[in-house]
Amino acid sequence: MYKWRRKPKIAPLHKRRRLRMIMAGYNPKGVERMNEITYSKQGDYLIPDLTLPTEPELPLGRYAMLHRSYLEQHKRVTYLNLLTSGRLNAHLHKVEQTALQRLELLTKQLSAEQGVTEELKEKDPMQWIGLINNIRSQAEEVILSELIYS
Structure with a gap:
């Protein structure tokens, strides 16, 4: 009839490898960071300050x-x-x-x-x-x- 499955254990966010890669201070093998993009620190993470390019205002109907x-x-x-x-x-x-x-x-x-x-x-x-x-x-x-x- 029904098979009961165990729920997989989910690792806390700070232990996941891919999230550790974007943490502040994580720089594998001394990779040079881009100078053009600025970052703002929120908690332990650096978030890029991205903005959209400016567009001319055109009349839209x-x-x-x-x-x-x-x-x-x-x-x-x-x-x-x-x-x-x-x-x-x-x-x-x-x-x-x-x-x-x-x-x-x-x-x-x-x-x-x-x-x-x-x-x-x-x-x-x-x-x-x-x-x-x-x-x-x-x-x-x-x-x-x-x-x-x-």
Whole structure:
């Protein structure tokens, strides 16, 4: 039926070899430490003072924020690579600009295809608004599936 297993004994943190390697004062074979990275001492350990590279502030809109949250949740490695290399804002700005250009292009193409013209706008504004809203929804759905969530 059931086999009882003994729980393995876990060594205290200070006895684990890999944690001893990062303890303050541990320097095997006189290895030279990097001068570029500064460390702050917390307890017995040296923690590196790491900072992200500065990025220019670019205006980010709705599509950029949607793409950012998608990258954070589903493409974690890509997100962290862009963030640590200082290219995240530039990438998100490019995605935003591409999405807006594509939205405008698709809206024009779909409205020409479905016969939504300025004459219809003058004759029946309510029908024109309904058709334009449907066209924008279709275009946005294409953009979200092909550009933002991929």
